[in-house]
Amino acid sequence: MNLSEKAESKQTSRIEAISDGVFAIALTLLVLDIRIPSAKDGEPLLQALLQEWPIFLAFIVGFFTILICWINHHYMFECIHKSNGMLLLLNGFKLLVVSLTPFATALLAKYLLTPHLRLAACVYAGNFALMGLSMAGIWFYSVRQGFMQTMSPQVLKASTQLYFMAGIFSVSIFIASFFSTIVALVLSGIMFTFFIFPKSSIKALVNLAPQKPEVAL
Amino acid sequence: MNLSEKAESKQTSRIEAISDGVFAIALTLLVLDIRIPSAKDGEPLLQALLQEWPIFLAFIVGFFTILICWINHHYMFECIHKSNGMLLLLNGFKLLVVSLTPFATALLAKYLLTPHLRLAACVYAGNFALMGLSMAGIWFYSVRQGFMQTMSPQVLKASTQLYFMAGIFSVSIFIASFFSTIVALVLSGIMFTFFIFPKSSIKALVNLAPQKPEVAL
């Protein structure tokens, strides 16, 4: 079965291709939620546009959610060099969550100024938690299977810590969203600062670690 | 005519690119079927969301149908290294079926809880049968034309058995859908377990085969 195994360890270029496609479309479909406002007689168009601010806010939040998710996907697949059927499936689950994001975003936009905000925020946070968990799942599965390219053990350890945090943080935000939309929002803001530049966060984690001789993960 | 033939045997990278594009878009367009529910006065939003469960179910079924189709397309084009005009056309037919899937899925979602379920399931199963047949067609045509990369004859034989099964199975599901939606559903479940990890199924088929000396296909 050598040949099959050779095929098994092929590069991840097509996983990246379909993922980039789904990310790009999810990013761009968000704009379909922005209806062209109809200016009523006498009312200035500017007012009609400004009244749509919740939709614009949700658009920007949704865009950066997907973008940061892509940035981390990009980092992870710089490190992951092999693939198998289970990784395709885990990545497929991640893409399912990404493709749901325009729905969660539109729900948030529609109910931002209503008493239904709490539930809409929970749905958004739930989508977000699934994103964090699938991200963590892709990383941990790839590490366990030895799919990573050769990299320094400190960087590997710090990356693993970061994506462990992704799971913990995103589930915490989901739980917090049931009790307080504000707390969930603040936690999301903190999480964004960590994950917008994953490499800087990983460097910081490497520098924070006690400078013992190398410890393999 | 050497030069033309050299061009004929070029790599399949652009077939994969357009296919990944169509798969990615079909995966992401499914979400457009999920309407943002309008919570009526007094009714909680949660109830309005939960009442949309058939749409969410159809979304997930449609997503995994296309994803598994992509996983197998991915495997097939790991093996197929050459291409000609007929293969472009066969692949184009497959993409046509993939691009119809959001329609079949939305039809299923709309009529899931109505007396029209039977017909909607037949349409979905018909779409599915065309997917299985086009998959089998791509494989058999490529094998007959000698488009495959060098691979062990056992793996080639087992792969051919798997995609022969894809044709048989998906047509059987279509026929079953006229008589019993439940039977069609159970058959689909069995088929999914075979095709979600095509390489594992192929390994199993290789190991099942009697251990005679090598038999070329």
Place this chain on the structure above:
Amino acid sequence: MNLSEKAESKQTSRIEAISDGVFAIALTLLVLDIRIPSAKDGEPLLQALLQEWPIFLAFIVGFFTILICWINHHYMFECIHKSNGMLLLLNGFKLLVVSLTPFATALLAKYLLTPHLRLAACVYAGNFALMGLSMAGIWFYSVRQGFMQTMSPQVLKASTQLYFMAGIFSVSIFIASFFSTIVALVLSGIMFTFFIFPKSSIKALVNLAPQKPEVAL
């Protein structure tokens, strides 16, 4: 200015990438025209579905129009190895026409069974003529600029004849559509048989040519 010129003669991979994206999306957006039929009380769903046959017909026509366009784009950029600003623009014009195809297709579907068919067919044929002309434009411009990879002069000549025919044929279909939708349809059918397998057509043209010693184009 050596460096700039070196950049000028770079490969066409990114032209192909954006083109594949636009082709894939245009192919997949066609399905959005297919509305989910609403079965009225008592009326079977099958009847409601079958009544939508003009939309399905237009979907298939539109799909194969774009697919054949992609197949020829694929062939042309197998031959074209260099690029400049004007080629980007010519290709951009082609993509504009491709992206209009879902509109022309939907117009055709809506008016297929009405007295407005003639005009809808003219619009479709006009879109088609622009496609043929832009295809011819890309080819002739690339040949004149010397952007082609080294290829046999017979194949180059036959390819040039084929894409000259693409321009002539598609404009003829447009003109015919003003007088007779049937004639335009028959001409389109003939054209499809030539362009669905561009390499076979080119081989046939090479074999048809009088077997004189080589004549450079």
Place this chain on the structure above:
Amino acid sequence: MNLSEKAESKQTSRIEAISDGVFAIALTLLVLDIRIPSAKDGEPLLQALLQEWPIFLAFIVGFFTILICWINHHYMFECIHKSNGMLLLLNGFKLLVVSLTPFATALLAKYLLTPHLRLAACVYAGNFALMGLSMAGIWFYSVRQGFMQTMSPQVLKASTQLYFMAGIFSVSIFIASFFSTIVALVLSGIMFTFFIFPKSSIKALVNLAPQKPEVAL
């Protein structure tokens, strides 16, 4: 931290992939704004189609805006060979602006013939200004970080002048749009002639520069 830094300086192929995806989708989504006209009884379809000319005009303007943006993105990433987190974010901001373009275009189309044209033009010009600024931002950041491939200092200087002009010009058009839609339109036309063929403009700038001995930027 050698390994992390090695990863940091990886190629920009995946930035280009997601960008091409977003550009391709934005280009193709524009067509969704073109509604299929409903010919009223007795009224010819041609008249109904021609009455939609503002939508077709906006479609073409929007298409070429995004196309020229892609042409320049293409040129910039021919020159930029390295990447880091901040460049991903800058590029992400650019993609946000690109994905908003179908909205701005549709707004322009809807209000082209109404007294609300001024505001719609301001919104379009504002979108355009953000596009020019993000383009300039990507270029200046990449130059400062040393992400450029080795290129002649004159070409680098001229390219930097061009993208400095992109920022200045697009902001000027935005400001002009508050006072006169016509002036903004004329300025846009001038800007298009510069940016439709960025390499020709750069050559012209190199030739305009006084022929002193080489001055590094």
